[in-house]
Amino acid sequence: MASIHDVAKEAGVSVATVSKVINHYPDVSEKTRKKVKNAIELLRYRPNVIARGLVTGRSWTVGVLINIPFTNPYVAMLLEGIKTALENSGYDLMRLSARLNDPEYSFVNHCQSRNLDGVVVFGVDKDHLSIQELIESGIPTMFVDTDATGLRAGNITTDNRNGAHMSVRHLAQLGHRRIAYLAGTPGHEVNESRLAGYRDGLEASSIPYRKEYIMSGDYSYDSGFQGMKMLLELDEPPTAVICISDMAAFGVIHAIETHGLNVPGDISVVGFDNIYEAELFKPALTTINQNIHTIGVKLIEELISMIKNPDYPPPVVTEPSSLIIRESTAKCREFGE
Incomplete structure (x- = not known):
């Protein structure tokens, strides 16, 4: 040998x-x-x-904690970006599980026992005790879609606020004034940023904010379906809906069609993410592009920079978002016309 x-x-x-x-x-x-x-x-x-x-004093292994189902297309695209960057850097990836609801459990000990060089965290609240312990531990860490930071912890996210603003502006230009927002979990940073962008867009387009047009849920298909059913029961249903995710948008479109209405003829729908399926769905989904693969690559590049150089400043990266116009949005046509 x-x-x-x-x-x-x-x-x-x-x-x-x-x-x-x-x-x-x-x-x-x-x-x-x-x-x-x-x-x-x-x-x-x-x-x-x-x-x-x-x-080298390293394990050449990066751990990833993703507290969102791996069946979610966003997660698949993010992991593909992470995989691409790791393959080019010589590091291996370890999927981490964490008993986040166990007060006796230490996620930091979990990472240290595996001698991880760095950690990626996605889908865990930054105020969680385990995450605060991780930030204070000094283990190089990159957070996705949260503004958590520390001496050796940075984050990367999309410009969520501007993305939602662009969605409203696009629909307003098509003549829509009854624009609903199918939201995520209240209090979650991504949801609050997009909700703020939605309200920015309404104000910029001189459209009154209507509380009944906000439906809280999560990022899932079922959440979109159920939320849209409730919106359709309003005395004055919306003519357009902005969704927290593409998966929720698919559920919204199904609910509209089940109600005997058409997308985009009766109601326009905008998603958020631009997952692979958005272009293949019928109608093809107008959505906000997050550059998910690029986010996966960049977060690993930044994490490895922190691993290699203890003095490397923890990065705070905001990736631009952009509007992808497809078939699910059209000029407003009021019900009954």
Whole structure:
């Protein structure tokens, strides 16, 4: 079995240079990097992970805690971005489970016992005791869709407020004035940001805010379906609905069609996320694009920067959102016309 010394001899470089290439250090020329990689391939050299960890002081493993069902298309796209970035960096991914409702449980101990170099957290309230403990622990951490920060903790999110604002503006330009918002869980940061953007849009378009047009729920298909049924029972139903997620929007469209109405002929619908299915759905969904894959890549790049450099400032990244206009929105046509 080939050793790192064999690789160094074959490539005509030092053992230290081979180690730098294996560990993805940037201060190696592309020509030298290519020679080392060719030697590794020729000799079929496989680094000893345990020895590598002893030398570098790292496990080369990043943990991810996602407190949202993995069946959610948003999660799948986020993980794909995370996977892409990790494959290019030499790190492995460990899915973490956490007993977040157990007061005796320590998530930090859970991470430390696995010698994780860093952690990604998505879908857990920043005020949760375990998350506060994580922030204070000094473990490099990136949060998704929350403004949690610490000495070694940063976050990445989408411009949720502007995204919702764009949705209202688009519908107002189509002549809609009865615009409802199918919301997420009250108090959650993403929901509150989008709700604020919705209200910004109403104000900018001189449309009165109507409390009865706000339906709280979650991000699911069922939530969208049930919320839309309640909106349709109003004396003056909305002519357009903005949804907290694309999955909720699919449920909204189903409820509208079950009621004997048409999208977008009778009611326009806007989603949020731009998951893969949004373009394939019938009608194709107008939605706010979050660049989910890019978010996954960037959060790992930032996390690894924190891991490699203890002085790297914890990043706070806001990805721009954009409106994708498809078939589910059209000019307003009042009921009965």
